[in-house]
Amino acid sequence: MLKRRQFISGLAAIGGSYLLSACGGGGADGGDNSSGSAATEAKAHAAASANGTAIPPASSITDSTGAVWTLSGGVVYRNGAKAGNTYNVTLISYYGNTIYSCGTGGQYYAWNGSGWVASLDPRMGGTSAEGTTLPASPYIIDRANDVWTLVNGVVYRNGATVGNTYNVSLVLWYGGKIWLCGTGGQFYVNVDQRNLKAQWLPSSDPRIAAAPAAGMFYGVNGHFDYTYTPAQLVSLVKGMGCTTYRVGCTAQPNQIYAVTKIAQAFQSAGLKLFVLINQGVTDANGRLYANEVAAYLDNMAGAKTIATALAPYGVTMYECGNELTRQDATVVDFSYAGALAVDFNNTNWPIMRGAMRGMIDGVKSIQPTAKCGINFCVADIGAADALWEGMQPDGTSGHQPLRWDITTWHNYAAYGDIFAIGSDGKGPAFDLPTYCKARYGVPFMITEWNTGPEETESFRASYITSQLTEFYAARKTHNIQSVMYYVLDSGNNTYGIMINGTPISQPYNAFTAFTSAHPDN
Known part of the structure; x- marks a missing residue:
């Protein structure tokens, strides 16, 4: 017997405006004891009862399979045999091709084909309409x-x-x-x-549409150590219909030199460079920082060096760290969606926070008006909220809140649809950009997106079209400033859209066909 829940009758008691009266509860898990005789199977051809038919007042219900349901002495019968283990049932109803039972306690149960599972009163209509x-x-x-x-x-x-x-x-x-x-x-x-x-x-009110400035919606990722010249990169990015190029950089001189050359070329061409400051929770030797202060100071120094070198060449946007919430030191389990703060490592949290704060402060010390983004993955609103509110994963508060100018996110196919992403890896989905728009009030960027590396060219092409369609439709309501495909060239056809300057035909054609047909305005 399932433990009864009586929240429907309870709601009726606390809410005078609650329209549905409680009808009691009764129903249990259990097997179907029907014998399945030939005569019974013949009833499958009988017409199903009308949607909403109930016993009482009806004497029987015929479902879509032709099975006949009756109620006698508080027990539910299917084709004359007991349907599971039921008692004190006062009502059987038929909605949406499903049989429901309800007993004196007010709890409804739905028949799943072999037993009874707790449910709501079907007359309530299921999930409410958006905006209720x-x-x-x-x-x-x-x-x-x-x-x-x-x-x-x-x-x-x-x-x-x-x-x-x-x-x-x-x-x-x-x-x-x-x-x-x-x-x-x-x-x-x-x-x-x-x-x-x-x-x-x-x-803020999540229903309020927000539109960032136009001109950088289409973007693509690349690397500082490509063999392409800066001029070739400009040509390739323009050929894709993109205006934004995301590239990573550390404070190492060879990386700064390469990214500076790219920045010079992009500034002359009127393109935007979005620089990922590729630092984080470990030092140059790969060791986890000892504490928040050490992480802050080292990351601040590196960010100052990068911003000093790039500021003269029109770089005004930086992403402070790459997937820092998804490091061995920062996430409890990589299978967690990140929707809750407890999904993250409480001990090492201050180190991550210090690294992020250091990068933002380092950039702002050189370029006070520069825009700094913080990057998240999957459904990491648990991490974003805790950082924004100055909280630890264990719920303790009073720490310095982190503020960013751009919310950036990675959304690969394995993570799910970003507009309906699982809240705990398997639970009810939510619209992540809407949440971020209302919570943080800054533009939103999807700085990496793609399907899995194992997919075919035709699948990847179809995915590109479907994702860009979804992103484009939401750009002016969800405050989506840019979506950056990963990646320009991966050296093979796993992620890249070209190899050595030669387009991978199906994905490339899908991408360029979309950008040419859908202007960024």
Whole structure:
């Protein structure tokens, strides 16, 4: 027997505007005891009952397979045989080709073909429509089938309060997240909808469209040590219809020299160079820094050296570190999506924070108006939020908040659709750019994107078209400033779009066809 949950009847008790009455609960997991006789199988050709048919008042329900369902003495029968282990059932209903049972406790169960699984009342309609609000609607159902209500200014999930809320005037379902707004007009977002103690973090209204300045939407990644001359790079980037080129650089003289030459050529050609300061949580010998101060000082020195060299040649944008949340020292488990702060290493967190702070401060000391980005992967809003709020992964606060000018993200096919990315690697999805737009209020860049290295040219071409279509459609609503394909030339056809200056035909043609047909304006 499944443990009964009575949140529907509980909601009815706390919310006067709740429209659906509780009907009790009863239902259990269990096997189908039907004998499957020839006569029974013949019933499969009978017409299914109308959607919404219920017992009572009906005496039976015929499902889409022709099986006949009846209710007798509080027990559910399918084709005359007990359907699992049920008792005290007061209602059987048929919605969306699914049989539901409900007992005196108010809990609904759905028949999955072999047993009963807990569910919501099917009359509630499933996941709420995008933009549903409370109190305009009596409730919101999220993608995890949790029911949210608003009673006397307090927010409830399944009848229990969520954090410490009061004077709430609006609850919003948008982008796969629950948001609230108080009487003062400030919006907040719930960071972990399954956790009743989860924080509500400040944000703007996620429904407000935001559009960054045009002129750098299409981009591509490259490397400082290509054999291409700077002039050849300019030609190749322009030929792809791109205006932005992302390249990594450390404070090593040979790298600075190479990137400086590229910057000179790009400045003359009117193209934008987005420089990745390729430093992080380890020193030049690959050793983890001893503490936050050491990480800060060394990264600051390197960033100052890079900015000093590149500032005269029109470089005004820097990405401070590459996938630092996804190092052995910083993530607890690489399979974690990163949606929660606890997904990250609490001990080494200060070192990562110090490295990021050092790079930003190093650039700003040379170029106060330069734009600095911090890079994340997968669904790393847990890391981004903790850095932004000055928190540790263990929840302790009071540390210096980190502020960046650009939110940058990597989105490979294996991570999932960035507009519907898994919140914990397998849970309900959410719109990540919408979340970042509302939380941090700065432009968003996807600085690496591609499918897997094992895919065929035709698959990669199709992926390029579908991704660019999605990115382009969202650029003016989700504050997406640039999307940078990875990579120009990988020396083979695993990631690159060309080899030694020769285009890999299908991916290249797909990319250039899109950029030529969809102007960056």
